[in-house]
Amino acid sequence: METSIQKQNRLWLGLATILVPAINAVIHFQIFLFLRDAQLNPIWYAILAIIWGVGGVYTIYLSLNWVVEQYPVKWRQRVQPFIFIAPAIVLLAWLLLIPAIRTIVLSFMDAGSVDFVGFANYVAIFTDRLLFSALRNNLLWVVIGTLSCVSIGLVIAVLADRSSYEKLAKSIIFMPMAISMVASGVIWKFVYFYTPGNQQIGLLNAIVISLGGEPQAWTTLAQPWNNLFLIIILIWMQTGFAMVLLSAAIKGIPEEQLEAARVDGAGEIRIFFNIMIPYISGTILSVTTTIIVFTLKIFDVVMVMTGGQYDTDVVATQFYRQFFMYRNNGYGSTLAIVLLIAIIPVLIFNLRQFRKQGGGF
Incomplete structure (x- = not known):
C-alpha cells in the first residue's frame, strides 16, 4: 500500500x-x-x-x-x-x-x-511572357548547369584518384564551395567587367584583347549566351561538391573488381563505363537531383550579376521583384508556389534514392 x-x-x-x-x-x-x-x-x-x-x-x-x-x-x-x-x-x-x-x-x-x-494569379502567371522567359532560363540552368557540374566533377574525381597530388587538386577545386553565392557573383562580375575601349580591368576581356579579339559586355549578350556565362559561375562553384561525393563513391569500388577487369583485357574507358558508372549510379543520381534543386532555386548569382535584366530572369528573381519591389503579394506568392511545386518531385525522388542506399528514411 x-x-x-x-x-x-x-x-x-x-x-x-x-x-x-x-x-x-x-x-x-x-x-x-x-x-x-x-x-x-x-x-x-x-x-x-x-x-x-x-x-x-x-x-x-x-x-x-x-x-x-x-x-x-x-x-x-x-x-x-x-x-x-x-x-x-x-x-x-x-x-x-x-x-x-x-x-x-x-x-x-x-x-x-x-x-x-x-486561381486568377495562376492563370495570369501561365499566360505571362516574362514567366515563360524565366522558366526557359531555369531550364537552361537545370540542364546545362547540372550536366556540366556532374560530368566535370566525375571526370575530375576519376583523374584525381590516380594522381599523386589528389589532395591538393581536390582542395583547389572544392575551394569555391566555401564562398557564398553573393561573393561569387561579385568575383565574376570583375571577371566579366566591360568598359568601352581597350583599357579593360575585367579579366576575361583583358585575355581577349591580348589574343587580338574585341572586348564584349558578356552579361548583356543575346540570349542564350549571357545566361551561359552566368551558368559558368554555378559550374565553378558546384563542381567541387559533385567531385567530393563522386570521389568518395569511386573509392568504395572494390579494387579486386577493377583488377579482374584489367586482367581480362578491359581498357580504362570500358572499365569506366561498364564498372564504375553502374557501381556509383546511386550517388550520381543523388548528386544530380541535389544540384537540380539548387539550380531551380537559383537567385543570388542572377541578382548580383544582372538583376534579371537582359533576359536573364529566373523564377526566383521574378518572385523577388513582384513581392518585394512591386508589392504584388498575390502574384509573388503564386510564383513561390510554382517554384515549390517544381522542386517537390525532385526532392521526393532524392529521398527515395537515399532510402534505397540505406539512409533510413
Missing part, C-alpha cells in the same frame, strides 16, 4: 514536472523581451544572443529531460526520443510549414492580400 508520505511526494513531483518547464519558458520569454526592448550596442546583442542561444537550448533540453526521467521506464522510453526531436519539429513548422501555408493562402488573394481572387 502507498503511504500518505509517498502520495505527497508523488504529488510534489508531479507539480515539479509542470513547474520546471513552465519557469524555464517564462525566464526565456523575459530574456527575449529584454533583448527586444533594450537599446544595446550591436556587438553586445550578438554576444548575448550567442550566450542565450547556446545556454537556452541546453537548459530547455535539461529541464525536459529531467521531467521525462521522472516517468516510469515504460513511458520514459516512449517519450524521451521526442524530447530531442520536438524542438527541431517546432522550428521546422514555425520557419517552413507555417510560412508555406501562408504563402499558399496569399497566392489566392489580390495584390494587397485583401480580396479572394481564386
Whole structure:
C-alpha cells in the first residue's frame, strides 16, 4: 500500500514536472523581451544572443529531460526520443510549414492580400511572357548547369584518384564551395567587367584583347549566351561538391573488381563505363537531383550579376521583384508556389534514392 508520505511526494513531483518547464519558458520569454526592448550596442546583442542561444537550448533540453526521467521506464522510453526531436519539429513548422501555408493562402488573394481572387494569379502567371522567359532560363540552368557540374566533377574525381597530388587538386577545386553565392557573383562580375575601349580591368576581356579579339559586355549578350556565362559561375562553384561525393563513391569500388577487369583485357574507358558508372549510379543520381534543386532555386548569382535584366530572369528573381519591389503579394506568392511545386518531385525522388542506399528514411 502507498503511504500518505509517498502520495505527497508523488504529488510534489508531479507539480515539479509542470513547474520546471513552465519557469524555464517564462525566464526565456523575459530574456527575449529584454533583448527586444533594450537599446544595446550591436556587438553586445550578438554576444548575448550567442550566450542565450547556446545556454537556452541546453537548459530547455535539461529541464525536459529531467521531467521525462521522472516517468516510469515504460513511458520514459516512449517519450524521451521526442524530447530531442520536438524542438527541431517546432522550428521546422514555425520557419517552413507555417510560412508555406501562408504563402499558399496569399497566392489566392489580390495584390494587397485583401480580396479572394481564386486561381486568377495562376492563370495570369501561365499566360505571362516574362514567366515563360524565366522558366526557359531555369531550364537552361537545370540542364546545362547540372550536366556540366556532374560530368566535370566525375571526370575530375576519376583523374584525381590516380594522381599523386589528389589532395591538393581536390582542395583547389572544392575551394569555391566555401564562398557564398553573393561573393561569387561579385568575383565574376570583375571577371566579366566591360568598359568601352581597350583599357579593360575585367579579366576575361583583358585575355581577349591580348589574343587580338574585341572586348564584349558578356552579361548583356543575346540570349542564350549571357545566361551561359552566368551558368559558368554555378559550374565553378558546384563542381567541387559533385567531385567530393563522386570521389568518395569511386573509392568504395572494390579494387579486386577493377583488377579482374584489367586482367581480362578491359581498357580504362570500358572499365569506366561498364564498372564504375553502374557501381556509383546511386550517388550520381543523388548528386544530380541535389544540384537540380539548387539550380531551380537559383537567385543570388542572377541578382548580383544582372538583376534579371537582359533576359536573364529566373523564377526566383521574378518572385523577388513582384513581392518585394512591386508589392504584388498575390502574384509573388503564386510564383513561390510554382517554384515549390517544381522542386517537390525532385526532392521526393532524392529521398527515395537515399532510402534505397540505406539512409533510413
